[in-house]
Amino acid sequence: MPTESLAAMFESDIAQHRLRPLDVALARFLAERDNAAPAPLLWLGALLSRQLADGHLCLDIDALDALADEQQWPFPWRTLLRRVQEDVGTWRSPLIADAKGQPTAAPLVRDGSRLYLRRYWNHECHVAAAIRERLARPHELPLQLADELQRLFPSNGKNPVEAVHDTAPLHWQKIACALAARSAFSVITGGPGTGKTTTVVRLLGLLQTLHLREHARPLRIRLAAPTGKAAERLSASIVAQLTTLDVDTDARTAIPTQVDTLHRLLGSRPDTRRFRHDRANPLHLDVLVIDEASMIDLEMMSAVLSALPATARLILLGDKDQLSSVEAGAVLGDLCRRAQGGHYDDATAQWLKATTGEDVSPFVTADANALDQQVAMLRHSHRFDAGSGIGRLAAAVNMGDASAVHALLTTATTDVIWEPSATPSHLVDLAIDGRSHAQDDSSDANACGHRHYLEQLRRQRPTDDAGNDAHDAWALDTLRAFNRFQLLCALRRGPYGVEGLNRQIAEALQARGLIEGRLAGVGPGHANEGWYEGRPVMVTRNDYSLGLSNGDVGICLRFPDGEGGARLAVAFPASTTPGARGSTHVRRILPSRLNDVATAYAMTVHKSQGSEFEHTLLALPPDPGPLLTRELLYTGITRARRWFTLAGSEEIIELATRQQTRRYSGLAERLGGC
Ligand SMILES: Nc1ncnc2c1ncn2[C@@H]1O[C@H](COP(=O)(O)OP(=O)(O)OP(=O)(O)O)[C@@H](O)[C@H]1O
Numbered sequence: 001m002p003t004e005s006l007a008a009m010f011e012s013d014i015a016q017h018r019l020r021p022l023d024v025a026l027a028r029f030l031a032e033r034d035n036a037a038p039a040p041l042l043w044l045g046a047l048l049s050r051q052l053a054d055g056h057l058c059l060d061i062d063a064l065d066a067l068a069d070e071q072q073w074p075f076p077w078r079t080l081l082r083r084v085q086e087d088v089g090t091w092r093s094p095l096i097a098d099a100k101g102q103p104t105a106a107p108l109v110r111d112g113s114r115l116y117l118r119r120y121w122n123h124e125c126h127v128a129a130a131i132r133e134r135l136a137r138p139h140e141l142p143l144q145l146a147d148e149l150q151r152l153f154p155s156n157g158k159n160p161v162e163a164v165h166d167t168a169p170l171h172w173q174k175i176a177c178a179l180a181a182r183s184a185f186s187v188i189t190g191g192p193g194t195g196k197t198t199t200v201v202r203l204l205g206l207l208q209t210l211h212l213r214e215h216a217r218p219l220r221i222r223l224a225a226p227t228g229k230a231a232e233r234l235s236a237s238i239v240a241q242l243t244t245l246d247v248d249t250d251a252r253t254a255i256p257t258q259v260d261t262l263h264r265l266l267g268s269r270p271d272t273r274r275f276r277h278d279r280a281n282p283l284h285l286d287v288l289v290i291d292e293a294s295m296i297d298l299e300m301m302s303a304v305l306s307a308l309p310a311t312a313r314l315i316l317l318g319d320k321d322q323l324s325s326v327e328a329g330a331v332l333g334d335l336c337r338r339a340q341g342g343h344y345d346d347a348t349a350q351w352l353k354a355t356t357g358e359d360v361s362p363f364v365t366a367d368a369n370a371l372d373q374q375v376a377m378l379r380h381s382h383r384f385d386a387g388s389g390i391g392r393l394a395a396a397v398n399m400g401d402a403s404a405v406h407a408l409l410t411t412a413t414t415d416v417i418w419e420p421s422a423t424p425s426h427l428v429d430l431a432i433d434g435r436s437h438a439q440d441d442s443s444d445a446n447a448c449g450h451r452h453y454l455e456q457l458r459r460q461r462p463t464d465d466a467g468n469d470a471h472d473a474w475a476l477d478t479l480r481a482f483n484r485f486q487l488l489c490a491l492r493r494g495p496y497g498v499e500g501l502n503r504q505i506a507e508a509l510q511a512r513g514l515i516e517g518r519l520a521g522v523g524p525g526h527a528n529e530g531w532y533e534g535r536p537v538m539v540t541r542n543d544y545s546l547g548l549s550n551g552d553v554g555i556c557l558r559f560p561d562g563e564g565g566a567r568l569a570v571a572f573p574a575s576t577t578p579g580a581r582g583s584t585h586v587r588r589i590l591p592s593r594l595n596d597v598a599t600a601y602a603m604t605v606h607k608s609q610g611s612e613f614e615h616t617l618l619a620l621p622p623d624p625g626p627l628l629t630r631e632l633l634y635t636g637i638t639r640a641r642r643w644f645t646l647a648g649s650e651e652i653i654e655l656a657t658r659q660q661t662r663r664y665s666g667l668a669e670r671l672g673g674c
Helices: 002-017 021-033 039-053 059-070 075-090 116-138 147-154 173-183 196-214 228-242 250-255 264-266 296-308 331-335 346-357 389-398 402-409 424-439 451-459 468-482 496-510 630-637 650-658 665-673
Strands: 096-098 106-111 112-118 185-190 222-224 259-261 285-288 313-318 375-378 416-419 485-489 537-540 552-561 564-575 586-589 597-599 603-604 611-619 640-646
Touching: 002 021, 002 039, 002 222, 021 039, 039 075, 039 106, 039 112, 059 075, 059 650, 096 313, 106 116, 112 116, 116 185, 116 222, 116 296, 116 665, 147 173, 147 196, 147 346, 173 185, 173 196, 173 346, 173 375, 185 196, 185 331, 196 222, 196 228, 196 250, 196 285, 222 264, 228 259, 259 264, 259 313, 259 597, 264 296, 313 331, 389 402, 389 416, 389 640, 402 416, 402 650, 424 451, 424 485, 424 611, 424 640, 451 468, 451 552, 468 552, 468 564, 468 586, 485 496, 496 597, 496 603, 611 630, 630 640
Parallel strands: 096 106, 185 313, 185 375, 222 259, 222 285, 285 313, 416 640, 485 603, 485 611, 611 640
Antiparallel strands: 106 112, 537 552, 537 597, 552 564, 564 586
16 A cells, blocks of 8 residues: 555545455555555545445546535545546556557556446447447348238237327337347347247247248257246246247247256356356357346356357347346446337338338437347336236336325235334234235235245145155245245345344244244354254355356255155255246255355345245335335335235335436447447
8 A cells, every 4th residue: 555544544444334345455456566556546446346346337537526425425535536536637557548548458447437447348348349240230131020020919909009108009019029030139128027028939939930931940049047046937938928829830849948047058167257158169059038137247248248159149138127237237227228218210110110010200219329229118017907006116116206106005905015114023024924914805815924835834745755756846836835925125234134034034933833943043144054944045156066056045845864764955946847837846955065055034135136926025124225226126016926015114115216226337328329
């Protein structure tokens, strides 16, 4: 560290949680490389590292004043900020390079007003260039496209058209399919149940049908999703859609139902960030569909684009309004910034009219760019009807309309329940007995809590001599029952966070006789929390040797050991058998082999992405904080299929509805000019 005062300031920053030790380590590394580096530059390095941890790709020097106010920076930081603003253009240090200057290996890159770590700047430039290249490449238009589109998306009322405000109703699914058919790159975004999977299955049917007519072999199609859970859900959804897909058997059977995680698709290797498939060893495929694309961070997107053959087609599906990836970047959000308004050009509008019969002229603008032409937003939910509280609440949150949110919460609906003053112990009761607040008449369909799967587990336990298949079926049923309910938290720590609530729920379940055994140190995610039957766990790190992905959920169960005794094993749903709906069998893994797992009575909203539950309870803390955002609330609400319970005060819900996540990145700007 060059000056003692900077070192002392960093020490206090760590103590006050303004910076992490890792951020200061980066500043130290920079100081070692240039011992004449100005202090404000070292401080910027530490600040940049901190911002990356919050998902930003860069620091926007022009926006630092706003950040200072938002984060209530202390006096020494404000002094350094002034020096940055005065001197930034004059720094001559081997630590920082200008993006437009001679190439160097400087660890920091300044691109206009943005400051990047070189690695992220490289990724951002690569992703933008690779997408621009794909958008610019002329793609052979499938012959008979219009006829096939008309057959798969008839406009005769069989498929409801999608209304949008006061413009003429448009069949956005047909439009999305047509746009994806004409290019090597496309994005289909939409909220829950808007038909993203339906559209892509028809697109694959169409592409396969037309390809088989012209060529001897089918297209090589691969499907992927960021997490195992999302992959499993997409697979089940595709299996269901294929049963009604109106194409020839040859085309239908050439559509895969197997969905890989992105890590598996690219071939992750232990102890390295590099994948087996890359530019030198590209994937063998013609079409790649990636679902839940909002969870893809910039580095992963860069890896996907590197491994994709130049001629292959990439189709991204996802909900642009959901929380972004945990890692830095908000790729789908950046790609879809203008999706709401369409921003088509005249050529696209004319082509769509001729090919689909749909008139998108209300969505034509003069400032259209190449990316806009390949983005389609589905706008009508087929899952939530107009009267659904969940659907209306999600829409109101998405629009940032706090008074509509409040009105919906205080109006009786059958599917939304509001708990304005739930204490942690009240949350524990709700998580166990969820049903006390159910407002549905049919007794079987009550919104349940965790009690449900624990009671079912006992009720349905096969006899010891029932055999492996019967025990696996029981384990699978238990996993399905567990999946009916989930408690989601905004925070990890504190009494309203995942760790505190997991501990309290386990203790309460034990006190009520719903679980047995040790609860040694139930708390932060360590494998030594104590294993007992019924303990649900989430994998917190990919384990390639066990074939488990970060986010996989299993349940610890007691199985006969074949020698008259019993032993605990954790049952995980096994990857889907092609052609089957959902997981059909389980894998049993001994607890001693699981190193990175955490108890999962409660999970963060982030971790729940890609999953859905019949009943979701979202617990908001009583105090304001930067994590309470519109995207978090929206993502939590849209995890619920039938019932949604929201625990949080009116003030906190209003704050979250108004507070939007902002991620600093230059990707949208780089693509805006394409
Ligand atoms: N045009 C349509 N007409 C009638 N039903 C439709 C239409 N499109 C989709 N659906 C139905 O709506 C439901 C949701 O569709 P789908 O799974 O394709 O949506 P999604 O956007 O992929 O949902 P998710 O939120 O799970 O990602 C399905 O039951 C599907 O059959």
